[in-house]
Amino acid sequence: MLNPVVQQQGEMVQQFSEQDARKLVEDMLLMYGKKFTDQWSGLKKGQVVEKFVEKLSDLTYVQFLRGLKRLDTAEWPPSIPEFKKWCLGGYEYQSSDDAWLQALNYERNNRCNVINKFTKQAFDEVVQPYGHLGSSDTFYKVFSSVYRRIITEARECNEADELIEAVSQLGHSQQETEHKPVSNEVARQQYESFKAKLNVKNRHVPKPQELKPKQHSVEIENPWPDPFDNPAAYLSACDLDGVVVPIEIRRQMESGV
Numbered sequence: 001m002l003n004p005v006v007q008q009q010g011e012m013v014q015q016f017s018e019q020d021a022r023k024l025v026e027d028m029l030l031m032y033g034k035k036f037t038d039q040w041s042g043l044k045k046g047q048v049v050e051k052f053v054e055k056l057s058d059l060t061y062v063q064f065l066r067g068l069k070r071l072d073t074a075e076w077p078p079s080i081p082e083f084k085k086w087c088l089g090g091y092e093y094q095s096s097d098d099a100w101l102q103a104l105n106y107e108r109n110n111r112c113n114v115i116n117k118f119t120k121q122a123f124d125e126v127v128q129p130y131g132h133l134g135s136s137d138t139f140y141k142v143f144s145s146v147y148r149r150i151i152t153e154a155r156e157c158n159e160a161d162e163l164i165e166a167v168s169q170l171g172h173s174q175q176e177t178e179h180k181p182v183s184n185e186v187a188r189q190q191y192e193s194f195k196a197k198l199n200v201k202n203r204h205v206p207k208p209q210e211l212k213p214k215q216h217s218v219e220i221e222n223p224w225p226d227p228f229d230n231p232a233a234y235l236s237a238c239d240l241d242g243v244v245v246p247i248e249i250r251r252q253m254e255s256g257v
Contacts, residue, residue: 014061021052024068024083032077039077055080056087063087075101093118093151093161096144103143107133113166118154120164122147227253 025048028036040048056064067087071078076097078086094102099119106115106123115123126143127133133143154161182190225233231253238245245253 016053016056016059016061016064018049018053020061020064021049021056024052024064025049027068027071028077031071036077039079052080056084059084059087074098093154096147096151099147100140100143103133104135115164117162117164118147118150121150231256 025045043051059067064087067083070083070086074095076095078095082095094116099116099122102115102119103123103126106113106119107127122143123133125146126139130139133139153159224237227234235245235250235253237243
């Protein structure tokens with residue numbers, strides 16, 4: 001079915017048609033796959049097309065192209081009311097699903113990448129009691145609920161969303177990223193030094209400190225007499241200290257054998 005042509009403010013303009021609806025459904029299937037089919041679970045492709053025709057038939061073809069272009073930056077398939085807002089140019093804020101994905105990326109990148117202002121507000125509210133933003137269904141439901149409330153309040157106050165720039169990591173400076181070239185000779189010396197450090201086999205290992213034991217002269221007071229040189233004195237010393245000498249050994253020592 002070709003685009004119907006109607007007159008608006010004295011000009012002839014093309015209207016949204018069934019052909020446009022089929023193209024929209026085909027594009028969403030190619031871009032989102034299972035995300036789109038899950039969104040319309042239980043309906044056949046033709047029924048989905050009919051629903052888009054029913055709800056978007058008052059759009060012009062130019063307005064449809066505006067919404068179609070918005071699909072290039074959306075990570076989740078929009079609902080029909082959401083897509084219509086894109087077409088009419090009244091879409092001011094991210095969808096809750098887009099904000100959720102942006103918040104997850106923000107958490108995974110150590111909270112230093114770009115993020116929208118209202119997404120950051122929802123992120124802070126959810127993280128406050130938990131300490132982090134998880135990827136479970138519970139976190140998704142809580143975040144989506146908080147984000148929708150923030151967007152509703154923003155619409156009532158006519159407050160615009162904005163992108164917050166990425167926060168630089170601690171210790172990062174412009175000077176650290178600037179490359180300062182050195183001369184070939186300095187580079188060669190640094191390279192040779194680096195190779196020497198890696199060459200464990202031939203690397204010079206300093207000799208460890210050698211500690212010599214100290215000589216201690218211990219003087220023994222009243223040493224016992226030698227049993228071979230002076231057996232009689234040795235036996236006498238044993239008797240004085242109560243040391244029992246076997247009878248056979250005593251007899252041999254006394255006999256001088």
